[in-house]
Amino acid sequence: MLHGQKNLHPSDPESFITPAYGGRFIQEPVPKYEMPGEGLPPKVAYNLIRDELILDGNSRLNLATFVTTWMEDEARQLMSETFDKNMIDKDEYPQTAEIELRCTNMLSKLWNSPAEENAVGCSTIGSSEAAMLGGMALKWNWRKRREAAGKPADKPNMVMGINVQVCWEKFCRYWEIEPRFVPMEGDRYCLTAEEALKLVDENTIGVVVIMGSTFDGRYENVKEVNDALLKLNSETGWEVPIHVDAASGGFVAPFLQPDLEWDFRLPLVKSINTSGHKFGLVYPGVGWIIWREKAELPEELIFHCNYLGGDLPNFALNFSRPGNQVVAQYYNFLRLGHEGYREIHQTSQDVALHLSSGIAKLGPFDLISDGSDIPVFAFTTNETANFSVFDISNKVRERGWLVPAYTFPKNRDDLAVLRCVCKEGFTRDMAEMLLGDLQHAIDYFTSHPQHTPQTKGSGFHH
Ligand SMILES: Cc1ncc(COP(=O)(O)O)c(C=O)c1O
Numbered sequence: 001m002l003h004g005q006k007n008l009h010p011s012d013p014e015s016f017i018t019p020a021y022g023g024r025f026i027q028e029p030v031p032k033y034e035m036p037g038e039g040l041p042p043k044v045a046y047n048l049i050r051d052e053l054i055l056d057g058n059s060r061l062n063l064a065t066f067v068t069t070w071m072e073d074e075a076r077q078l079m080s081e082t083f084d085k086n087m088i089d090k091d092e093y094p095q096t097a098e099i100e101l102r103c104t105n106m107l108s109k110l111w112n113s114p115a116e117e118n119a120v121g122c123s124t125i126g127s128s129e130a131a132m133l134g135g136m137a138l139k140w141n142w143r144k145r146r147e148a149a150g151k152p153a154d155k156p157n158m159v160m161g162i163n164v165q166v167c168w169e170k171f172c173r174y175w176e177i178e179p180r181f182v183p184m185e186g187d188r189y190c191l192t193a194e195e196a197l198k199l200v201d202e203n204t205i206g207v208v209v210i211m212g213s214t215f216d217g218r219y220e221n222v223k224e225v226n227d228a229l230l231k232l233n234s235e236t237g238w239e240v241p242i243h244v245d246a247a248s249g250g251f252v253a254p255f256l257q258p259d260l261e262w263d264f265r266l267p268l269v270k271s272i273n274t275s276g277h278k279f280g281l282v283y284p285g286v287g288w289i290i291w292r293e294k295a296e297l298p299e300e301l302i303f304h305c306n307y308l309g310g311d312l313p314n315f316a317l318n319f320s321r322p323g324n325q326v327v328a329q330y331y332n333f334l335r336l337g338h339e340g341y342r343e344i345h346q347t348s349q350d351v352a353l354h355l356s357s358g359i360a361k362l363g364p365f366d367l368i369s370d371g372s373d374i375p376v377f378a379f380t381t382n383e384t385a386n387f388s389v390f391d392i393s394n395k396v397r398e399r400g401w402l403v404p405a406y407t408f409p410k411n412r413d414d415l416a417v418l419r420c421v422c423k424e425g426f427t428r429d430m431a432e433m434l435l436g437d438l439q440h441a442i443d444y445f446t447s448h449p450q451h452t453p454q455t456k457g458s459g460f461h462h
Contacts, residue, residue, distance in 0.1 A: 006033045017048060057402045063420045063434075064404040066214075066248055066278040066376070070425035075331050078324075079283065085323030087123065090305070090312050096323040097312075099330045106333055108290045110254045111246075111263040111272055119264070120297055121290035122315060123276070123326050127247035128167035129317050130273035130289035133301075134243045135171040137271060137291065138206035140298040145239060151202075159199045160208035161191030162409045163215045165247065168208055177205065184412040189213065189368070190220045193228035200232065206241045206270070211249025211262055215408060216369040216419070217376030219249055222262040222269065229268050241270040241296075250274030250288075251281075252374045255342040256349060270296045276329045279345060279374065281336075281424060286325035344424050348375040352422035355431040362435070364442055368417055378417040387445040388453035389416045395441040401434060405457045416455075 008015035016029035025044045030036055040048070059069040071079075082096070090097040100123050108119035124130040139156055146153035157178040160168055164181075172179035180199040182191050196207050207229065209222045222244055229240050244262060246253070251274055253260055263269060269292065276286035291297045297315065305312045336344065352371025356379070359365050364385035371377040381389055393405035408415040422431070445451050 008033060017052070058400055060425055061400045061430075062402040063422070063426065064402045066275070066421050066423075067284050068277050068281050069423065071281070071283055071328065072335070075282075075328050075335075078331055079328050080324075082324035082327045083322065085327070087321040087323040087326060088314075088316075088319050089323075093323060096327065100326050103326065103329050103333065104288065104290060107250075107274070107288055108264075111250070111290060113264040113290065113292055117264075117293035119290055119292055120294050121288060123329075124273075124287040124289060124316065125285045125318065125321055126277060126287040127165075127245065127273050127275040128170070128287070130275075130287040131165075131167045131243075131245060132171050132174075132317055133289050133315055134271040134273055134291075135168070135177070135206075136175065136301060137297050138241065138243060139175060139177060140301060141241075141296065142203075142205040144298065155203050156205045157199075157201070157203050158205055158208065159196050161210065161213070161220065162411075163190060163213045164208060164210060165214045165245070168245070180204075181410075183410050184408060189216055189408065189412070190218055191225070193221065193224040196225055197228055197232060200229070200238075200240055202236070202238055204238075204240050206243050208243050208245055209262075211244055211246040211253060212374040212376065214247075216378040216417070217248075217371060217374045217421075218369050219253070219260070219262070219373040223266060226266040226268045233268075240268075242266070242268045244269055244272045246272050247275045247287075248278050248374045248376070251276075251279035251341070252345050255338070255345050257373075264292045276325065279423075280329060281332050281341075281344065282325055282328045284325075285322075286329055345375065348422045348424060348426070351375065351426060351428050351431050352377055352420070354428060355420060355422065355434065358431070358435045359438065362438060362442060368415075371420075371422060375422040376419065378419045380415060380417045385442075385445075386449060386451055386453065387441075388455060389418045390454040390457040391445065391451070392418060392438065392441050393457060394454070395444065396434070396437050399437045401437060403434075 015033060016031050018029055062069060085093050085096050104121035108121055113119035142156060143153040157180050158172055159180045162181040162183050169179060182195040182199060190213055191209060207225060209220045209225050211219050226242060233239055250272060253262055263272060271289060271291045273287060273289045274280065276282045276288055277284040302313045302315050305314055349371060352375035356367055356370040356377045359379055360367050364381055365379045366382045368378040368380060389405040393403050396403055403418050403420060405416060405418050407413050
């Protein structure tokens with residue numbers, strides 16, 4: 001978020017935090033928008049800030065976020081013991097670097113990278129940074145192919161569904177690539193091979209396919225896109241590759257849908273990103289990207305640092321970054337193993353399916369998806385409702401639930417939905433409570449027949 005400067009007069013009550021607790025701890029107001037002349041005792045500063053943060057939503061009731069809101073005490077302890085480690089200091093913290101290496105190995109194997117192809121990867125701050133790195137590799141590789149063929153390389157484009165997360169729009173704008181979006185149409189809310197191919201040409205650096213659409217949790221069909229592109233490439237001589245944005249699905253599909261072919265089993269899938277802080281079950285921020293083989297990562301993008309006298313190749317957008325999230329990712333890998341991840345995500349999916357079927361039975365709602373891909377689903381109101389999704393979002397917020405309401409993108413911006421992300425820590429009992437609160441909300445609007453449905457929300461951002 002960009003923040004503007006505030007220049008308030010010191011007498012303006014907005015400019016300071018007033019002493020609380022009847023002056024028990026502090027007597028003087030504390031300025032809000034400028035650094036206080038003198039500091040506070042640690043306990044006072046702690047209480048002041050903690051009290052203010054009470055106003056934030058309760059993260060455990062936050063069904064809007066994909067990001068982890070609960071970890072075990074041991075994980076929290078390990079994270080707090082490793083807050084001081086800077087991920088970039090490979091020389092000073094070689095064991096943290098080794099842990100990152102072990103994690104990338106586990107992920108590339110989880111995603112079926114063919115061993116002989118020598119996969120490479122790294123951690124990032126989240127899927128957005130991973131997407132930038134993946135997209136840059138696609139652009140550099142495309143440009144090299146064009147230059148080698150003596151063809152112009154000044155008009156790169158990228159093909160994706162309009163349902164992509166905003167990081168891909170950012171990537172295209174920042175790296176000057178024409179984004180080619182497949183719009184939604186009717187009840188098609190995702191990219192299909194047929195629609196993608198209509199937009200692909202010789203200047204396409206790659207097609208992004210999403211495993212777990214942010215809008216409704218649905219998987220896009222990576223295999224169908226792979227097969228169609230293989231055919232197109234062989235007919236045209238192009239080499240259009242696929243990057244899979246598996247921000248959520250990368251940590252779900254291997255456990256819940258192991259037979260689904262979406263990863264490096266498909267030859268055109270050159271790179272995959274995921275968020276460790278989503279279904280990887282780590283607090284924010286850690287993401288990962290893996291390339292199926294070293295040759296997919298252009299040498300020019302790699303910076304070589306000196307590491308204990310050896311060479312440490314590095315590819316990242318930022319420099320310093322906390323090491324403790326990577327440590328926490330490794331904790332989860334060891335603590336849970338394959339079976340632990342499977343059980344946790346199966347439980348979340350059972351809760352999602354239970355909640356979505358319960359919502360469908362309430363009457364005024366229709367499901368857009370049901371949570372059977374990743375445990376995320378979206379639903380909308382039907383003609384029997386005298387309220388909108390925005391009214392419901394506001395009404396359940398009175399009880400503390402954070403259930404976002406938003407409209408779909410272009411061509412289906414007439415469709416407004418609510419979305420529930422069911423994660424570890426959101427239990428079946430809590431789902432029952434939410435169903436009860438949804439019923440109360442319906443009863444409230446039914447008993448207010450004059451109610452005018454709201455057509456806009458408070459601004460939910462993907
Ligand atoms: C499909 C998809 N891609 C990318 C992102 C961005 O992920 P991050 O928040 O880890 O940067 C998200 C976040 O919700 C997402 O759902």
